[in-house]
Structures are given as structure tokens and as C-alpha cells.
Amino acid sequence: MAKAYSLDLRARVAGFVESGRSRRAAAAHFKVSVSFVVNLMKAVRTRGSFEPRPSGGRRHAKLEPHRSFLLAQVVEKADITMPELTAELAGATVDPASLSRWLISRWLSFQKRMARPVRKGIVLRLAADQSASTYPALKELPPAKMEIRAFRSS
Numbered sequence: 642m643a644k645a646y647s648l649d650l651r652a653r654v655a656g657f658v659e660s661g662r663s664r665r666a667a668a669a670h671f672k673v674s675v676s677f678v679v680n681l682m683k684a685v686r687t688r689g690s691f692e693p694r695p696s697g698g699r700r701h702a703k704l705e706p707h708r709s710f711l712l713a714q715v716v717e718k719a720d721i722t723m724p725e726l727t728a729e730l731a732g733a734t735v736d737p738a739s740l741s742r743w744l745i746s747r748w749l750s751f752q753k754r755m756a757r758p759v760r761k762g763i764v765l766r767l768a769a770d771q772s773a774s775t776y777p778a779l780k781e782l783p784p785a786k787m788e789i790r791a792f793r794s795s
Contacts, residue, residue, distance in 0.1 A: 651691040664678040707733060712747075
């Protein structure tokens with residue numbers, strides 16, 4: 642991911658535009674893109690600051706308060722689908738895909754078994770060099786309901 646422009650450059654570009662010059666002239670003068678200058682001035686107008694927003698991954702703060710409920714539902718009904726799980730989740734409107742990503746980030750994933758008889762339960766896929774004690778989600782599930790399998794990453 643690209644690094645954000647320095648605060649010094651941002652301050653100079655914002656000052657250049659606020660002194661009455663155009664955004665295109667500022668982009669040409671400081672050798673930056675026009676979209677950067679437009680977005681910078683939009684941030685100054687809406688947020689009152691030209692500092693960059695924090696960069697980085699997803700935040701699932703909406704689901705964290707429901708963590709124990711979600712894990713309990715998955716343990717209780719091992720064959721529950723994501724739409725059913727989102728319907729049971731009261732107090733938050735969540736897309737099934739984001740709920741699935743949240744569960745996978747907690748090391749819970751459902752694995753299809755076509756060649757063998759279907760067993761109900763949770764199959765946790767862990768890297769072969771990592772132990773189950775490393776993952777906090779495993780501590781919240783009863784051991785009788787899960788099977789831990791190692792897999793090699795390619």
C-alpha cells in the first residue's frame with residue numbers, strides 16, 4: 642500500500658489552494674495528482690484537518706459485542722447457514738458475507754466433505770506449525786464439538 646503524503650506537503654498544498662489558486666494549478670506546482678488535491682481540499686472542508694485517515698484492514702467492531710452469542714450459536718447448531726445466523730442476530734444488521742469473514746478471522750471455517758459421510762461439527766483448519774492454544778476462539782468452544790486438522794500451505 643502506498644504511503645500517505647507528508648503533513649508538510651499537505652499543509653503547503655492546502656495553503657496554495659486557499660490563497661486563491663486552482664486545484665489543477667496546485668497539482669501541477671507540487672507535482673501531485675489532481676485527485677489528491679481535490680480529495681485533500683474535500684477533507685479540509687468536511688473534517689477541518691488535512692491529516693490522512695488511518696490506513697489498514699477491516700474493522701468488525703459491529704460484531705465484537707455479539708462474539709459470545711455468535712460462537713454459542715455456531716457450537717449449538719453446527720450446520721447453521723450464514724443467513725440463518727444473521728437472522729438470529731438481534732441488534733445489528735449484518736450482511737452474511739461479512740459475518741462469514743468475521744468467523745473465518747476467528748479461525749472458524751466450515752469444510753465440505755463430499756467423499757465421506759457428513760459429520761456435524763466445526764472443522765478448524767490451522768497451519769501445521771501453529772498450535773491450537775494460540776487461537777483465542779478455540780478456548781471458547783467445547784472440545785467435543787470440534788475437530789482440528791492441520792494443512793500445509795502452498
